[in-house]
Amino acid sequence: xxxxxxxxxxxxxxxxxxxxxxxxxxxxxxxxxxxxxxxxxxxxxxxxxxxxxxxxxxxxxxxxxxxxxxxxxxxxxxxxxxxxxxxxxxxxxxxxxxxxxxxxxxxxxxxxxxxxxxxxxxxxxxxxxxxxxxxxxxxxxxxxxxxxxxxxxxxxxxxxxxxxxx
Amino acid sequence: xxxxxxxxxxxxxxxxxxxxxxxxxxxxxxxxxxxxxxxxxxxxxxxxxxxxxxxxxxxxxxxxxxxxxxxxxxxxxxxxxxxxxxxxxxxxxxxxxxxxxxxxxxxxxxxxxxxxxxxxxxxxxxxxxxxxxxxxxxxxxxxxxxxxxxxxxxxxxxxxxxxxxxxxxxxxxxxxxxxxxxxxxxxxxxxxxxxxxxxxxxxxxxxxxxxxxxxxxxxxxxxxxxxxxxxxxxxxxxxxxxxxxxxxxxxxxxxxxxxxxxxxxxxxxxxxxxxxxxxxxxxxxxxxxxxxxxxxxxxxxxxxxxxxxxxxxxxxxxxxxxxxxxxxxxxxxxxxxxxxxxxxxxxxxxxxxxxxxxxxxxxxxxxxxxxxxxxxxxxxxxxxxxxxxxxxxxxxxxxxxxxxxxxxxxxxxxxxxxxxxxxxxxxxxxxxxxxxxxxxxxxxxxxxxxxxxxxxxxxxxxxxxxxxxxxxxxxxxxxxxxxxxxxxxxxxxxxxxxxxxxxxxxxxxxxxxxxxxxxxxxxxxxxxxxxxxxxxxxxxxxxxxxxxxxxxxxxxxxxxxxxxxxxxxxxxxxxxxxxxxxxx
Ligand SMILES: Cc1ncc(C[n+]2csc(CCOP(=O)(O)OP(=O)(O)O)c2C)c(N)n1
Ligand SMILES: [Mg+2]
Numbered sequence: 059x060x061x062x063x064x065x066x067x068x069x070x071x072x073x074x075x076x077x078x079x080x081x082x083x084x085x086x087x088x089x090x091x092x093x094x095x096x097x098x099x100x101x102x103x104x105x106x107x108x109x110x111x112x113x114x115x116x117x118x119x120x121x122x123x124x125x126x127x128x129x130x131x132x133x134x135x136x137x138x139x140x141x142x143x144x145x146x147x148x149x150x151x152x153x154x155x156x157x158x159x160x161x162x163x164x165x166x167x168x169x170x171x172x173x174x175x176x177x178x179x180x181x182x183x184x185x186x187x188x189x190x191x192x193x194x195x196x197x198x199x200x201x202x203x204x205x206x207x208x209x210x211x212x213x214x215x216x217x218x219x220x221x222x223x224x
Numbered sequence: 225x226x227x228x229x230x231x232x233x234x235x236x237x238x239x240x241x242x243x244x245x246x247x248x249x250x251x252x253x254x255x256x257x258x259x260x261x262x263x264x265x266x267x268x269x270x271x272x273x274x275x276x277x278x279x280x281x282x283x284x285x286x287x288x289x290x291x292x293x294x295x296x297x298x299x300x301x302x303x304x305x306x307x308x309x310x311x312x313x314x315x316x317x318x319x320x321x322x323x324x325x326x327x328x329x330x331x332x333x334x335x336x337x338x339x340x341x342x343x344x345x346x347x348x349x350x351x352x353x354x355x356x357x358x359x360x361x362x363x364x365x366x367x368x369x370x371x372x373x374x375x376x377x378x379x380x381x382x383x384x385x386x387x388x389x390x391x392x393x394x395x396x397x398x399x400x401x402x403x404x405x406x407x408x409x410x411x412x413x414x415x416x417x418x419x420x421x422x423x424x425x426x427x428x429x430x431x432x433x434x435x436x437x438x439x440x441x442x443x444x445x446x447x448x449x450x451x452x453x454x455x456x457x458x459x460x461x462x463x464x465x466x467x468x469x470x471x472x473x474x475x476x477x478x479x480x481x482x483x484x485x486x487x488x489x490x491x492x493x494x495x496x497x498x499x500x501x502x503x504x505x506x507x508x509x510x511x512x513x514x515x516x517x518x519x520x521x522x523x524x525x526x527x528x529x530x531x532x533x534x535x536x537x538x539x540x541x542x543x544x545x546x547x548x549x550x551x552x553x554x555x556x557x558x559x560x561x562x563x564x565x566x567x568x569x570x571x572x573x574x575x576x577x578x579x580x581x582x583x584x585x586x587x588x589x590x591x592x593x594x595x596x597x598x599x600x601x602x603x604x605x606x607x608x609x610x611x612x613x614x615x616x617x618x619x620x621x622x623x624x625x626x627x628x629x630x631x632x633x634x635x636x637x638x639x640x641x642x643x644x645x646x647x648x649x650x651x652x653x654x655x656x657x658x659x660x661x662x663x664x665x666x667x668x669x670x671x672x673x674x675x676x677x678x679x680x681x682x683x684x685x686x687x688x689x690x691x692x693x694x695x696x697x698x699x700x701x702x703x704x705x706x707x708x709x710x711x712x713x714x715x716x717x718x719x720x721x722x723x724x725x726x727x728x729x730x731x732x733x734x735x736x737x738x739x740x741x742x743x744x745x746x747x748x749x750x751x752x753x754x755x756x757x758x759x760x761x762x763x764x765x766x767x768x769x770x771x772x773x774x775x776x777x778x779x780x781x782x783x784x785x786x787x788x789x790x791x792x793x794x795x796x797x798x799x800x801x802x803x804x805x806x807x808x
Binding site: 072073076077080081084088105106118121122125126128129130131132133134 | 346347350351354355356358375407408409410532533534536537538
């Protein structure tokens, strides 16, 4: 039972209509799938939205969910993508409590991850970092040595490489 | 509409008529008054039927669709009116029944403010509709109605709900009734198969020596009965039908094994245990027919034809999946067929039919199967039959023999008690010249019996046969078989005098208490020109067999009480037997 369940990347292209998000969320929740992150944004044309969902669960359950989502009237496409097929990015904002003495080391870590300082006070610093989710994880891990006051991550967005369709 | 501009409600009623809705069932209320006012003013062809409970309205629309293939509308008010339709919508959704449900709603400015009779019916029903709309703009109405009809009736059919805020109904609608649909994500009938898929199916069929066809509701909905029959006859393949597939292959056909699953025939279940190939035509292979899903047709090649890809692998992993409309798939498949050799297999199955025929007790009081059997003979299996849910439903399925689809109407996926009478009313509206018989239990009938008024007012000659065992019989059967006869909450003491009840509604009520009266009473009921309620006092303790006990595979189909002792009078306490059964 304790086997770690795989994480899946799903991209859903959906007509921008009321209820579409709830219908999709219900397809997951009804089958016991936990959504780890969900990003909804306008598609290339105004009437459509792009949803990127990462969720944990077994393969059979995932196949069911993809088919259940695909048949929703508002959904144009629902696809799973392996990590290799896509470029994946996430943006994170981390607020760390730091005094002048600690600032140097925090900035060093930030520099290593190419994070930007977007806010700075006597007692805190806010870093903005972009990249793969693992990169964000790694940076956050290193910053834990200080006091992380707040952490906000957008969740992963993905796009198929080359000729592939997201 | 020349001197008068139409408002949203009028556009909605006119759109319902334009898309071809012939009948609407419902009850008005505050938020629905504009809709009802519009009906008063602009309705021309569409019939309106005032019901007594909104659940009844939904089941009537459902019964109408199951009898005609055409959707009907349900027209109710907000809040409680809309909420009362939920059971009916769920019932239709589970069985893929097209339906247009229009609910009144509070005015737009009040949405989300807990206004009087505001219920978020859009969100309440999301998991039980094929699609739904909350209207925000009166000009959307013609398009939404057109889309709703298209969505409800194409692909895998289902109910569509349209929530109409009261002030959308009173706003001007300047859009023409000829609207364009805008459904970029909806592709209902993609042919999800290739010539290779069909060839693979044909090859598997040609190789098989012990094939079985499972015919389901999808075969009915796509009108595939002729193709199905050709498939079975060309290849000499026995056919078993699901509850909702009843009649799509003639029950009387030599190749018919009749029903399968929990209360299917022992020979159909045995065929599925022994087959080397199972081809499902429009059946979704749900848990009620599989026994233990992982053990279903374990060693057989499994072919699944369904219009809905989401059905593949839900419980049974098919070896060949073929997504498409059953009729089209079979039409494409038939030319590829090369008859195999099933003679030995058919001989074996004929043996099982002899060994385990469907049967019932004839002595010691009236038995529901006996009544169904008599009805079957009297009507020649030509009447439209609806059922409620429970033991009587299973007996109706077993003993009423249909040679045509669209004739046996029963709540399968949802198993909704209270379905029998209103669905019969809906069916009778759809097929006014045919005999419509409802087989109901004393439990379920009392959930929607207020619709006797609807039948009476419209002089609908529905024949209701109430199998009165004074019990929630099906639950009692489970408690008898698997819970050591601990009868809990199943005694329907306090049943009314149903004949008096019928009379109170001004319809004919008859009692049937003795076997000798069966022919006389049934004839009288069938020949009566108005609605009839026949109270049949059946034996209180009787169980439906064959049965696949819950959690058991089809191999374990039982023909009698698991530990029945010879001579044990039906329903007498048999502690040892029951205790043993419980321990297993
Ligand atoms: C609305 C609803 N409530 C409860 C049930 C559970 N249930 C299934 S069969 C049954 C008993 C039905 O009794 P009755 O209508 O008298 O029919 P019988 O089994 O006695 O023929 C019950 C309570 C149900 N299917 N539907
Ligand atoms: Mg009963």
